[in-house]
Amino acid sequence: MLLTMLTITGALRIVIDETTEATGTLHVEAGAIVDHAVHGETIDVSGCVVTPGLVNAHHHLLQSAFRTLPGTRGVIMSEWLPTMAAAYARAGVDAELASAAAAVGVAEGLLSGVTTVADHHLTWPAGADTVSIATATADAAAALGGRLVFVRGSARDDPQVAAASAEEIIEALLPRTTDGMLQLAVGPAGVHSDSRETFELMAEVAAKFGLRRRTQANEQVDVAIALERYGMRPLDVLDEWGWLVPGVTIAHLCDVTDGEIARLAASGITATHAPGCDLPMGWGIAPVAALRAAGITVGLGTSGGGSNDAGHLLADARLAMQVAPLVGPPIAAREVLGMAMAGSALGLGRPELGNLRVGSAGDLCVWDVSGVADAGVSDPVAGLLWASPGRRPRHVVVAGQVVVRDYQLVNADERALVETLTRRLPA
């Protein structure tokens, strides 16, 4: 890593973490926030709010290639799944497609302030070279300068094959995880799709390599299928299979009872809220205020392009605020922003991400709030979420490196990424 030194000066407001703000100057040295002046590039950010880089805790990057697919909008999950599967089969999921889709997804994230994205990769065609698919995804993120958490997922895969592939992927990519730009994790899609054996084998792989585990639970279909197949609700099944333990992050959690919330809190799991997927899919709204009040760390994710056509985490933070009062008390802008920062990062076991305290990673976004969309806004931090839907950061820094400058990717040509994906997809 280059030992870049960077000074961010003149900020209207600096969001250090969910409860701490400052004004003025930030110094970044050797990829970390430091408390002393450094000699390097100075970026004047007058009229801008600076936040930590956002952490998208739940994405399926491959689905960036399959947005607004006919037959996937306004349909029930039992129609959505085969339509998506047919599209994957028609396109042929391989390293080339994984690379093109990941590049688009990671770039879209960076351009909207996401400096770390967790890619829960669930699509592994029989006989595919899974190491090359994972490597291509990691390479795509690295080329753009974004942080990636590659989650070797499973969705109805053969348990032994999935576990063996996870081990191969981890052995191939683990040497690349030392600088924090790449992290590895494992995670079956959910009890609705994967067996006890898959969950147990994936847990063994996680334990062997010291990795976090991630899964999805309590969307509507998940509850219905678990009741039908096991006579239990999904969290009972996960508990029996050893997955309600610290180090596990569960996405969605739309349909949870008060008793289940207490149980989740006691278990030490973390959660990911993904309203930009849950709402259009008709799964409901996770009771985020209640989850947080119970002491559960809640992050924010977009989920994939097949259910949420945008990978814009700040837009979904706004959505989370807007829908929260429908299922409980409202959630303040700073709290939702905190979910998209440290909430997501802590679920990944990454306390150095999602904040700008001294010693944290030098990942930050510079949001220009000097335009008409922010005029009349009295609280520029709350305004980041409430005003200007779809806003993009002017500059984005990852590990002290400027990766978006004046709204443009530094390390790639945006049009070329689009062209590469478009060329790879069936006409």
Ligand SMILES: [Zn+2]
């Ligand atoms: Zn998902």
